[in-house]
Amino acid sequence: MxxxxxxxxxxxxxxxxxxxxxxxxxxxxxxxxxxxxxxxxxxxxxxxxxxxxxxxxxxxxxxxxxxxxxxxxxxxxxxxxxxxxxxxxxxxxxxxxxxxxxxxxxxxxxxxxxxxxxxxxxxxxxxxxxDTEHFLTTRNDLEKFYDGKKQMTMEYFYRDMRKKYDIMMATKNDPEGGKWNFDKSNRKKWTGTPEIPHERGFRKDVSHLVKEIEQAGIKTMGNINEKSFNWPSSREDSLSVLNYFCKNLLVHFGDFQDALHTDHAYLFHSRLSFCMNTKMLSPKEVIDSAISYYYEHKDKIDISQVEGFVRQILGWREYMRGIYWLKMPGYRRRNKLDNQNELPPFYWDGKTKMNCLHHAITQSLDNAYAHHIQRLMITGNYALLTQCHPDEVDAWYLGIYIDAIEWVEITNTRGMSQFADGGIVATKPYVSSGSYINKMSNYCKNCHYKVSKKTENDACPFNSLYWNFLDDKKEFFKNNQRMNMMMSLLEKKDAKEISKIKERAALIIKNPTDF
CATH class of the missing domain: 3.40.50.620 (HUPs)
Structure with a gap:
């Protein structure tokens, strides 16, 4: 023996x-x-x-x-x-x-x-x-999949994963519903209906743990209600959140996954990322649970709701992990747009007159949470338009969100949000003026600034920052086909308008706390 x-x-x-x-x-x-x-x-x-x-x-x-x-x-x-x-x-x-x-x-x-x-x-x-026996891919599967291909487009990887795991497939090669991707159905603004159920919350007393952290002298940011901690912290909790999502939120998840609203931090989002990133739940069981519930309630739930959810986990999450292991350690030093500015102080206290940033940052400080559009098109958008160094942006995102672990944070931040990788993850920078924020949210309604104005003192800062960014970085984008339309519009602006835009933007970037 x-x-x-x-x-x-x-x-x-x-x-x-x-x-x-x-x-x-x-x-x-x-x-x-x-x-x-x-x-x-x-x-x-x-x-x-x-x-x-x-x-x-x-x-x-x-x-x-x-x-x-x-x-x-x-x-x-x-x-x-x-x-x-x-x-x-x-x-x-x-x-x-x-x-x-x-x-x-x-x-x-x-x-x-x-x-x-x-x-x-x-x-x-x-x-x-x-192996951790958690992910649906190995560290180097993405490298193998894209070997010999010119661009690492996530959509094709996602389709391959659907086929590989037989997820929502009508036949071996054809997706259910006739389309692989229902993203165009996932862009609705929430205006008060349908009613948003309260999140599956928790009310745990963690005062003893907070005291231990304070005694250790650990420096932290953000706020906490010590008597009412609101996050799942066990497998039992995690399964409860998953079941609650399927029964109460999945029905409208896809429609409003990009929406933003001052009165609702979570909308129809699942709050499962912390459960998965700690591995209390596996991605496969989350996907299977959502799909099973959809099949049992097809009369009430449209395929676009569940496909949008599956795509984030089966496609995006696995894709980002693959990018991480393919491009590290050099990825963490990428700064293709050569941005050098510091992140404004209001990222740590939310004290800004810009309502969208005030709300998204305050919510992040209060809940350690913001959904992907708040991260991408509010805080990330502003950081990129004001040309902040990606190291600063990385550190903030890695610290402030409860689900932030480097493999998923850095690829989303430095790749998707800040375009610091020069186009590995995203084919164009995700930037916008105030019009997109107004289209997807109610943030602009009670803002100090006017989204309709461009360069006046009460004009939305995003408007001048947007065009200034395109002008400052036009050499980087001159060969980017997805930027052609916006670069063409930039060229049509006369010198006087460009001068006003750049003057206003320079003032905002130099004195961020005044805004």
Whole structure:
């Protein structure tokens, strides 16, 4: 009979996968370790709700394992034996527990992937890495799919994923409903109807955890209601949010997924990204749940509602992860538009007279949440139009949102939002004047500025910033076919109008807090 090897298995804070094959095996001589560390709380300034959310989810997962008789070591943030770094804690645990083999699941952040490789090299015992068994693709599937192709268009990858997993397919090669993509049906403005159900919220007292974080001296941003924490932090919570979404929100999700409104932070959005990014839920079970509910209620739910939801997870989420592993580590340094300005101070307090930015930022500070259009077309749009350095934008997005982990944050921010990668993710920059914001929201209604005006003192700042950006960056876009129409309109503007636009924009960029 082979001698059993005493193993130490590491579980990172975003690897809370109850269904992992690790937990289907005999567990003799196996210790699991989870750690709250300053290494992870301090690499950027995180939202207080993000730190609380991760710590709470990790503690719940450790309790889940302990209750099932797994041997678990858990380092709380203020434990005396906690050295606050992965390397020191692992070396200490290996020595103290006479560990003969170290095992870990492949991290989703390049930084941690490199660190764990270095740690394993330094150990005198065997080590082995395992897949997280979460994603529907491997790290390098995207590279294989686009090998030999000129452009990495997400749509074709998404179609291939639909076929591969037989998701919403009428035949082997034909999509249900006759179309692959119902995006044109997903752009409605919400004007008061249909009624938006309250989110599936939680009212948890996390004051003890907030106190621990304060005692540790961790610097955070944002606000928190310590007596009423509103995020799922266990698999049970996560399944509850998923079921609630299917039953109450899916019916109108697609229609209003791009809408914005001052009175509703979540609209018909699922609030499942934190559950998935911590791996409390798998993308496949989320997709399957939504599709199953749709099939059972086809008389009430249009295919455009569920396709828009599936596309975000099966297409966009997997695509962004593939881009990350294909283009890192150089991706984090890309700044193709050579933007150099600092992010305005109001990104940390919401104090601006621009109603759209005030609302989107204040909501982010209060809830650690904003949906994709708020991130892309409000805060991201403004940062790009004012030509902020993508490093600054990255750090803010990575810190402020509860679902932000680098693999998904940096590709969306530096690629989709800031066009800093020069067109790898997006074929054109996602910028707009105030007219788009007015079209999709009620933000402009009670704003200090007038969306109809261009360069006057009370004109919407987005209007002059938009044309100024196109003029400043016209050399970058002269060969971009998707920018031809707007660049042509720019050329038709006379010198006097351009001068007024650039004067107004320069004032906004130089003195952002005045606006």
């Amino acid at each position: 082979a001698k059993k090897v005493k193993k130490l298995r590491l579980i990172l804070g975003d690897q809370l996968n109850h269904q992992h094959s690790w937990f289907q095996e005999e567990q003799d001589d196996t210790i699991y370790v989870l750690m709250e560390m300053r290494q992870e709380t301090d690499y950027t300034v995180h939202h207080i709700q993000k730190v609380v959310g991760f710590f709470l989810a990790m503690r719940n997962f450790a309790e889940y394992l302990t209750n099932r008789q797994y041997e678990v070591i858990y380092y709380h943030i203020n434990d005396k034996e906690n050295n606050q770094t992965l390397a020191e804690n692992l070396k200490q645990l290996i020595k103290k527990n006479d560990i003969e083999k170290f095992e870990y699941q492949l991290p989703d952040e390049y930084r941690l992937d490199q660190q764990l490789k270095e740690i394993c090299k330094s150990l005198s015992i065997d080590s082995e890495a395992y």
